[in-house]
Amino acid sequence: MTRRMYYDDSYATRFSAVVVERLAVDGRPAVILDQTYFYPASGGQPADTGWINNVPVLDVFAREGDAAVVHVLANDMPEDAATCRIDWERRFDHMQHHTGQHILTQAFVQVAGANTVGFHLSPDSVTIDLDKINISAEAVEQVEELANRVVWENRPVTARLVKADETDRIRMRKMPGHLLTDGLRVIEVADFDLTACGGTHVACTGEIGIIKVLKLERRGDKTRVEFRCGGRALRDYRQKNAAVGAAVAALTCGVEEIEGAILALQEDVRGLTRSLKAAGGQLIAYEAERLLGETVETNGIRIVKRNFERREPLELKHLAMQLVEAPGVIALLGTSGEKAHLVFARSADLPHDMNALIRQAFAQLGAGRGGGQPALAQGGGVPADSTQIQAALSAVEQSILNS
Numbered sequence: 547m548t549r550r551m552y553y554d555d556s557y558a559t560r561f562s563a564v565v566v567e568r569l570a571v572d573g574r575p576a577v578i579l580d581q582t583y584f585y586p587a588s589g590g591q592p593a594d595t596g597w598i599n600n601v602p603v604l605d606v607f608a609r610e611g612d613a614a615v616v617h618v619l620a621n622d623m624p625e626d627a628a629t630c631r632i633d634w635e636r637r638f639d640h641m642q643h644h645t646g647q648h649i650l651t652q653a654f655v656q657v658a659g660a661n662t663v664g665f666h667l668s669p670d671s672v673t674i675d676l677d678k679i680n681i682s683a684e685a686v687e688q689v690e691e692l693a694n695r696v697v698w699e700n701r702p703v704t705a706r707l708v709k710a711d712e713t714d715r716i717r718m719r720k721m722p723g724h725l726l727t728d729g730l731r732v733i734e735v736a737d738f739d740l741t742a743c744g745g746t747h748v749a750c751t752g753e754i755g756i757i758k759v760l761k762l763e764r765r766g767d768k769t770r771v772e773f774r775c776g777g778r779a780l781r782d783y784r785q786k787n788a789a790v791g792a793a794v795a796a797l798t799c800g801v802e803e804i805e806g807a808i809l810a811l812q813e814d815v816r817g818l819t820r821s822l823k824a825a826g827g828q829l830i831a832y833e834a835e836r837l838l839g840e841t842v843e844t845n846g847i848r849i850v851k852r853n854f855e856r857r858e859p860l861e862l863k864h865l866a867m868q869l870v871e872a873p874g875v876i877a878l879l880g881t882s883g884e885k886a887h888l889v890f891a892r893s894a895d896l897p898h899d900m901n902a903l904i905r906q907a908f909a910q911l912g913a914g915r916g917g918g919q920p921a922l923a924q925g926g927g928v929p930a931d932s933t934q935i936q937a938a939l940s941a942v943e944q945s946i947l948n949s
């Protein structure tokens with residue numbers, strides 16, 4: 547079995563080793579070393595990446611069965627003498643978050659009586675799942691206060707092996723189902739937290755920098771807590787500070803006034819929308835009146851037949867409905883373009899079937915879908931230019947006059 551050197555030293559990033567086995571993983575070359583500082587993905591913590599003889603290490607995992615640590619490489623690496631380097635930035639980010647997770651988990655136990663039942667760490671998100679719901683905002687603040695106090699007190703974080711007969715005497719937060727033969731690895735945040743863990747941790751809590759909870763989200767009977775530590779918390783703060791700065795500049799207000807300013811803006815928009823709708827209704831009424839004034843009555847029916855360039859289907863419908871409020875009116879309206887649209891409507895005192903007429907128009911235009919009621923039908927979707935629409939409307943007008 548590979549000697550896992552990171553158990554004793556999380557900070558070593560350069561080391562030498564010897565290749566003891568070569569294999570292929572999903573078509574890529576992979577090696578097993580006699581010893582390694584590369585962390586294989588497990589316990590919610592992703593694998594380290596880095597380089598072996600300058601060949602990128604893409605993934606590291608423990609092989610099922612013998613738990614040998616497999617290093618998956620980007621390319622072939624023929625030498626048996628391996629000079630290894632771990633991507634420190636990535637490793638340190640994992641150390642900050644993994645140790646931060648131990649502290650945050652213990653803080654949730656002490657403040658809210660909530661136990662951590664899951665941990666997830668990826669480049670985009672860091673979360674723990676708690677076995678409790680409805681945790682108040684005040685409790686979360688207390689958790690943050692406690693967790694960050696432990697960070698600022700810069701307490702030592704130590705790892706040691708505990709023998710099977712010792713486990714009854716120590717109070718641990720999490721006890722695994724079975725013990726490894728050589729004992730159980732426990733991580734202690736001095737006078738605060740003791741738990742079994744195989745991950746990589748910082749030596750002193752101050753290195754975590756800060757622990758910040760971003761949000762709580764209910765997941766069934768559990769709560770998912772998203773948080774950030776150290777460098778990621780700084781980047782998150784930087785990004786949010788820039789966003790707040792932009793909002794403050796756009797709203798010309800202070801930071802504490804942003805929410806009020808946005809609510810006021812939303813109220814303004816609602817008022818303007820109401821006014822615009824009312825004004826639009828009045829315009830449609832004037833337009834309908836004008837169109838009716840221009841229409842000659844034939845056989846007791848006034849047929850308003852009109853094509854518009856690129857008009858909103860909803861506006862077309864409102865105009866048609868306004869037109870047929872007067873008795874004895876049939877409105878045959880269309881808008882040409884990439885997605886032509888037709889709206890046919892008739893007054894309540896007329897017998898004509900708009901559904902049948904709109905199908906006739908679509909048959910002439912070649913395609914398109916639509917329908918509705920005998921008094922009001924609409925549809926479209928096919929490209930048609932002004933001439934084509936005019937021709938279809940004229941044909942419909944003729945069938946009405948001939949009926």
Ligand SMILES: [Zn+2]
Pocket residue numbers: 644645648733743744745746747
């Ligand atoms: Zn850990």
